[in-house]
Amino acid sequence: MASAIRGMWHHLSQQPESYERKHYYTFGRVLGAGTFGEVREAVFNPDGRRVAIKVIKKTALSTDEQMVLKEIDIVRHLHHPNIVKLLDWFESKDKYYLVFQLCTGGELFQKICDYGHFTEEDAAKLIRCGFESIAYLHSHNVVHRDIKPENFIFLDSSEDAPLMLADFGIARIMRSEDEILNTMCGSFGYAAPEILLRQGHGKPVDIWSLGVVTFSSLCGYSPFWRFEDPRSLMIAMQSDNVEFVERFWWGISEYAKDFIRRCLRANPNERMTAEQALQHPWLSGEHTATRDLLPDVIENFNARATLRRAVLKIQAVNRMRKLSLNHGSDSSGSEHNSFDSDKDHPSYESNEKEPADEKPKESLPGGWTG
Structure with a gap:
């Protein structure tokens, strides 16, 4: 009966069929966040297992939804003791949910x-x-x-x-x-x-x-x-x-x-x-x-981290200055998009990254630490 009611609700709400699997999970704290979405710790209710769920906003992907589908297609076929396992995935009207093995030992x-x-x-x-x-x-x-x-x-x-x-x-x-x-x-x-x-x-x-x-x-x-x-x-x-x-x-x-x-x-x-x-x-x-x-x-890690923080602060100030100068102009929002795309590679609890004025294309959020 409950399953039938859920199915009717999904039909009326125009949710994809796989969205029904979301009720198997209780979502917990945010492990990390970035431009595309966030990574949440969750519990798989049937057996109490802790997992990491990568929640990706479809609107943030623009025309890149194929990136998510390609990631799913690749990872679901991988079975190796040193590769994080994809356990499940489902989607809603506006998000993808990728359920991964939770790793808690740190980077x-x-x-x-x-x-x-x-x-x-x-x-x-x-x-x-x-x-x-x-x-x-x-x-x-x-x-x-x-x-x-x-x-x-x-x-x-x-x-x-x-x-x-x-x-x-x-x-x-x-x-x-x-x-x-x-x-x-x-x-x-x-x-x-x-x-x-x-x-x-x-x-x-x-x-x-x-x-x-x-x-x-x-x-x-x-x-x-x-x-x-x-x-x-x-x-x-x-x-x-x-x-x-x-x-x-x-x-x-x-x-x-x-x-x-x-x-x-x-x-x-x-x-x-x-x-x-x-x-x-x-x-x-x-x-x-x-x-x-x-x-x-440790000496070199600490020195590099201090330098990165200083450079990132300077870059953030410069970008904000650019945004303020362009505020009110007839632009397509490209400056704002540039600011977003230069965020640290998202979704790990340790977020320090190499600074750069230009970066190659970054991957979607992928945090697994707990």
């Missing part, structure tokens, strides 16, 4: 900073998890395209919790090994040079991005941190000359440096594949130095 770099001791071997174990998830994706012809520390989160707070890859909002399935993707995508500081140069891209972009994550996990800063203007940055990224500053890289093995260099080849055809990376001696953990990296990592 990758947050967890590193919480360690009392962090060595190369620890880093190699974490990075190996990342490459195992990427190797799985690539074996199924999926390119993630937004690999960055914020998208690696721990399942729970236990000492041996698995590291999970999340947020497939801009992932794509390649129809063949030769297919070339051309969309501007990814996150500033982690996007591969072929994306920024609009040369077309494929699976190697994930290797580049995870190479940047590897570098940062060992020292606390980006390999291209000193290049602030786009021209200098692109020259550095194409040079195949990764700089390992002695002050922070002393005592770190040559195996680690070789691994990073092989990930950060400017020519995507010269980069390691994910499978080759898993065979590299550094990821075995047998060729790692024992120095405690944590003091330098």
